[in-house]
Amino acid sequence: MSSISELRKTVEVFYKQNITLSAIQAGVTRIDTPFLDRHSDAIVLYAVTEGNNRIKLTDYGYVLDDLESDGVYLARSKKRLSVLKEQLNAFSVKINIENNELFIETSIEEYPIKQNLLIQAMLFTNDMFMLSNKRITSLFINEVATFFESHNIRVTNGPNIIGPSGMIHHYDFSIPGIRDIPEKLIKTMNTSSNEYYAKSITMDTIQTKETRPNTSFYAIINDEEPIDSTILNLFGSENIIAIPFSKRSDYVKQLAK
Structure with missing residues (x-):
């Protein structure tokens, strides 16, 4: 049994790990976060400058593409897609069905808040829709x-x-x-x-x-x-x-x- 102080420290260290930003091309910045997906890979976001002090934060389709690699096609089920959109809306996150992209738009001033919301939405989607074959009809x-x-x-x-x-x-x-x-x-x-x-x-x-x-x-x-x-x-x-x-x-x- 881990002590309460040890458990709290583990969470705080996990949460406070540095987020790394790196420019990959003009107007596009890669954001490596300390949050991990189900493969224990770091969750990566991209910030795309859109002008007029606006930024689009996007996963470039990673979460839904990853689920599809395991046979979970949310866009093919009206019910599941409806649930997904409803849940994403609670995070102020949008979805582009054409390329599986989860994204959120923000100003520079609200960037930290919106980044946190997108990360939460990605973690939620990764967890909630990671369905086994026997539960594919149920959410x-x-x-x-x-x-x-x-x-x-x-x-x-x-x-x-x-x-x-x-x-x-x-x-x-x-x-x-x-x-x-x-x-x-x-x-x-x-x-x-x-x-x-x-x-x-x-x-x-x-x-x-x-x-x-x-x-x-x-x-x-x-x-x-x-x-x-x-x-x-x-x-x-x-x-x-x-x-x-x-x-x-x-x-x-x-x-x-």
Whole structure:
């Protein structure tokens, strides 16, 4: 068992690693981030200067191309594409279906905030749509939403919370609090071994706690495969309540309260 201080240090080091910028041609800058994808490769963005103080931040199609290499073609399913667009909209991120590009437009002044939103959207898409063949007709975030609806849990979708650094942190669901009952902010994880996404969730939580102290944090995890103990320890270190989806019924009273 890792200590809380060790786990927190690991997340903070991960989050604070330098982002490297390098010019690759006129008007195009490559941005190497410390965030890793499912292959343990660094997530790379590109900043394309568009004039009038405007910049397009783009993944140049990497995330969706990578999913397609595993047989997951989001654009071929109206349902999945609709869910993807809805979720990307919560991050203010757009999609170009012609070339699979995820992108966000920004000014120079808002560049750090918009870069963070694009990274969050890429991590979310990488995790949420990494589907096995047996789950290709179902999307985990939809299953979670159906669970809330079937138990009349008063959930709202997709709040964005501004942290102390001015960065925006997106949550998949929220349940409002009242008086001595805290607000509940909820993230979902489709891949139970995705340590890098878990670290991103944890850092979002650390940042949000500073501005929303009367809040409880939850991570609902697809546990078709066993949940990595490192992830459970990491969430536990920041009092993030990890809910295995197979045991969701055990948490209905807690969430509905």
